[in-house]
Amino acid sequence: MSAVVKLHDIHKSFGAIEVLKGVSFEIDRGEVVAIIGRSGSGKSTALRCINRLETIQSGTLEVCGHRLDQPTLDLRALRQDVGMVFQSYNLFPHLTVEQNITLAPRRVKRLPNSQARALAQESLERVGLAEKIDCYPEQLSGGQQQRVAIARSLAMQPKVMLFDEVTSALDPQLTGEVLRVMETLAQGGMTMAVVTHEMTFARRVADRVIFMHQGRVWETGPGEMLENPQTPELQAFLSNGL
């Protein structure tokens, strides 16, 4: 198994505050990694370093063969290999679902307009929303918007997908529909890094769980680790958090 995401001793500060204090982990091809931890422990920051929404101060970082710690990095190529889904969906409100999905393929991959609709259709089918192709985001529920955001990311055919608390803004029944889509993706062999507070999802779907604490990877292991935490910090997190 070859790792497609490799973080080694990553340090990241915002001003004087060091948020990542030497984070190292790898994600293999087809692996699903759940990243959990308290608010402020650096989960989002770690995730955002992977597609360079944040730059790192030191350490080595390689994603799908792109060296993010090198000045020669081809940012556009990196971004095409890595998809990201956000807590707040971030759909473009002035564009239809179809246009949201096909914007990047048309602009970045020069997809001809004639093929755009078919691509949107196909991506929407993967998230079970084909009938919403001509809607605007505001006409959709939160869960549907988030599924469209996943479809939008999928349409670029990324090799790795990053999910940052994608269900935190949703009420429980909408959470379920989004998690099911993610589970299907995972079963389809997508490489995924998922920051989440959904412990049941982490346990059931993730191949591996990373517990971050105070800017470090504190404990890592398979999903069962959540039943049998080794560190007191993870123990405390699990008993408070649930």
Added chain:
Amino acid sequence: MKYTFDFASLQEYWPEFLRGALMTLEMTAIATVLGMVIGVLCAIGRRGKRPWLAALCGAYVEVVRNTPYLIQIFFIFFGLASAGLKLPIFAAAILTMVFNVGAYTAEIVRAGMDTIHPGQIEAAEALGLSVPQIYWDVILRPALERVYPSLTGQFVLMMLSSSVTSQISAEELTGVANSVQSESFRSFETFIVVAVLYFLMAMLLKFAFFLVGQAMFPRRRRLGTPL
């Protein structure tokens, strides 16, 4: 005091009025397009990463918004002339209009851009869009949709205040009115006619902007809700 209106004696000047009105519309059309371009570029400059450019754009906006339009006109017209650059009056008038409206447009567009949530830009970055693509597809289009009413209001105002360019003898509607009233001695009637013409042109302009808005903002057309 009793005043007898005499519009009949203005009849022979109809072609003049029409010519003036057309020139006003022509100047307005050109200045709207160029002012839009300047405004958008300046708004982008103010948001951009180059401090000197942001400062330059900021200074331009502040200077224009805090000095009288008439003084700007004289400044540009006589300033250019004394620098040896002799522009045709039509071009000089348009230049002053663009210079003026560009700054107001920049402020409005900037306000619109400020409403774009940073998450929108991050999503676009994560999708691999380039900076110019993000500016066009993700920032500018929704920003313009949001501020379109203020923007078009600004351009209507510009059309009305273009009457001040008669001061550098531009032959637009107000300029025509000045010559007509001094020839016909029917000042009151002349300016009534001119006021009506300006009003009609303002309505026409608003309608044109409405049509452009319908074409440019399909979401608005379909849902009818503000973005």
